[in-house]
Amino acid sequence: MATAAPTAAGFQDCRNAWVATLEQLAEADPRIVAVVNDSVGSSKLNSFQKKFPDRLINVGIAEQVMVGVGAGLANGGRIPFVSAASCFLTGRALEQVKADIAYSSFNVKLVGQSSGIAYGELGATHHSIEDFAWLRPLTNLTIIVPADAWETAEAVKWAARHEGPVYLRLSRMPVPDLNIPDRQFRPGHAEIVHEGSDLAIIACGTTVHLAASAADLLKAEGIQARVLNFSTINPLDEAALHAAAATGAIVTVEEASIRGGLGGAVAEFTSANKPVPVERVGFPGFLPTGSTDWLFQEYGLSPEGIAAAAHRALARKA
Amino acid sequence: MLTNDKLPLIRDKALWMRRTAFTMVHRAQLGHPGGDFSAMDILATLYFGVLNYDPTRPDMPERDRFVMSKGHATGALYSALCAAGYFPEDWLPTYMQPKSLLNGHPNRNYLPGVETNTGPLGHGFPVATGIAIAGQITGASYRTFVLTGDGEQQEGSNWEAAMVAGHRKLANLTLIIDRNRLQQGAGTEETSGLDPLDDKYRAFGFDVQEVDGHDHAALLAVLGASPGTKPRCVIANTTKGKGVSFMEGVASWHHGVPNAAQYEQAMKELV
Structure with missing residues (x-):
């Protein structure tokens, strides 16, 4: 399992929590699969791929079919986590997210990686700052933006349990734990x-x-x-x-x-x-x-x- | 078992479906009868000769899947689903009426038997590819069939799906292309040519077969055959508006609707 490695003074890359949690869930539930667009490394799914080679579906650099395949896997009884850079997941495949996932109400978890301006220097093509505006009108798509590693892990667990479409917006930017005592993850509650x-x-x-x-x-x-x-x-x-x-x-x-x-x-x-x-x-x-x-x-x-x-x-x- | 015993049933159902679809379109004064009628024999053959399904259990995990990627052809799809027993005939007159379950494009959340919501073109084949992958990784026995229009093949998402299906050797997947050679406004070949479509799919790793898309026996033989080692592409050569003399091969019947005299004429021909 990937371990959460602090990057600087208690700051953590939440992707470690994402993939560690996904692997735990996948051990327990064979329905969980991952779908990627050649984004195994950037989604930190190398270890998942080694453990579950048949359950890591890499469609290549092709976001439209990636999201469509996610819908189809859900139709076939799987619980797909479709993981890709959020700029391409939500931008290139927006109509698939709308029609195949949200409007079709498929039990698919979209995981936007390196969201916001994590790819700062790469420019606006690689920034994902429009995704909230694109996705908010899809009212049955739960949108969760975890604030730290703890919340990332809880959000992944909840998404796997929840029957319905979810967009998890993750970052590669290290953040500190919020250290809130007696914390409970309650989606839909600030x-x-x-x-x-x-x-x-x-x-x-x-x-x-x-x-x-x-x-x-x-x-x-x-x-x-x-x-x-x-x-x-x-x-x-x-x-x-x-x-x-x-x-x-x-x-x-x-x-x-x-x-x-x-x-x-x-x-x-x-x-x-x-x-x-x-x-x-x-x-x-x-x-x-x-x-x-x-x-x-x-x-x-x-x-x-x-x-x-x-x-x-x-x-x-x- | 493939036997010609099924042919009389398929023929009867195809006729009923054509009359039903044209009645729906005439009543609603909306619809896409040209593409309904080019696809009708393909759907009749699938639902009454090929697919394993139980209309009382639309979520049955082992059901064969049929994905209607050309989602605008709801006259064909709804008449097939009704004939197959997914919903009663008294739903048909609600076609496209306010809050009808029979939307202009199919919605799986309302209507049993619909596998995924389609309408925008180029969506069904990728979703069907995902359904087939689920079957492949779980060893499930179901088969997945997807029908696209031929003009729809101009959508690039189809070719993303073709790469994935070919790469993964999805033998449980059959792509059927309704090759009526007409799109909304003109011929496919004068708009953005598709030929040679067979060679294209062969190059993507498909077992390609061409068939007369109105010949039930030929369709039954090809669609009912056991899976091989590759995904299958069936190019069904069809005529838009097939079965009604004044619609056949006329592009404007893509979303044309009949007046009273045309409706009467069609009902005389569809016997």
Whole structure:
């Protein structure tokens, strides 16, 4: 089994949790299979392939048939985890995701690897910042964006148990464990990472720990920010959003486009239910060349950037 | 067992299906009768001569699968599923009406016997490939058949599936191409030519056979034959609108709908 190797000062590559969990599940349930588009290495599935050679289906560099094959495997009683770089999985095969997986309601788990801007320098073709906007209207597709290794493992376990289509959006960006005591994975429910009532910071995936650090900065200024790990994007936790709106100001943070993603979802919800200022931290569109770290800093996906967005939201608070 | 005993039944069902589909299209004033009628004998042969299924157990794991990739030909598919006993005849008049289970394109969530939702072209063959892979890795005995249009072969996703099926030697998979040589607006060969389709599939690792797609005995022999060692491609040479004189070979009947006089005329011919 792959072991979770810390990469830097307690930061972990969540892909290790993904593949270790998948192997455990596959040992116990012969229906679990993996489908890839020549993405064995980038999905960290080498060890899975060695253990279950017949259950690793590599269709080659062909995303449309990869997703269609996933639907067909589900029709044949398998539980397929279709794993590929999220930019190609959701972009190249979008109509297959819509028609073959979501509309057909097949029990397929789509696993978007290296999502967001993990491939920073490779440019916008390899960034996957549009996937939330593309997939959110597919209302029966549960979208989960784990924030750390623990949540990744829990999300993989839940996806295998859940009967229905799921999109797991994973990253190759190392993140620290959130270290929340007595944690329970509850899909569809936002998790309070930091309590506060002056405003709410709603984050997902790789940005949750940054939002928590931003809350620490704000606390030093006397501002109490509630930080929510909004790991389920579909369906939205409406109760948590009502409570967030009640603070009077919201910041959203995502490693994705600010159009149509988590920020878009929160803005849709609040404008329809309880209008409050919403400051969206994310990416405005196609991005210039740069490392992932540089792009995070440049676009304010940092404790300082998120704290600055919090000040903008608070300044607009009624 | 392949015997010609099945031929009278197939012939009767094909006739009933043609009359039923044309009635559905006439009533709805919507549909794709040209492609329904080119595929009708293929479906009648599959459902009444080849496929192993139980309409009371549409999820039976060992059932043979039929994937209708040319999902617009619901006149053919729904009349076949109804004839096969998947749903009662009194559902047929609801075709394309608000909230009908008989949507313009098939939906497996509503309608028993539908294997996957199709409509956008080039989706059924990849899904059928996945069904066949599931059978291959589990050693299941079921077979998978998928019917595409010929114009549909212009969708690149088919060729991704062809590579995978050929590479994995999916002998439990049969691709049937409804080769009526017409697409929506014109001939396939003047639009973006497909020939030589047989050589293309041979090059992708398929056992290719050509057949008269309206000859039930020939279809039965080819589709009912035991699997070999490769995936099979059956190029069924057909006539769009087959069986109704004024529709045969006329591209505009792709989604043309009959007026009252045309409907009456067709019913006189379909006997």
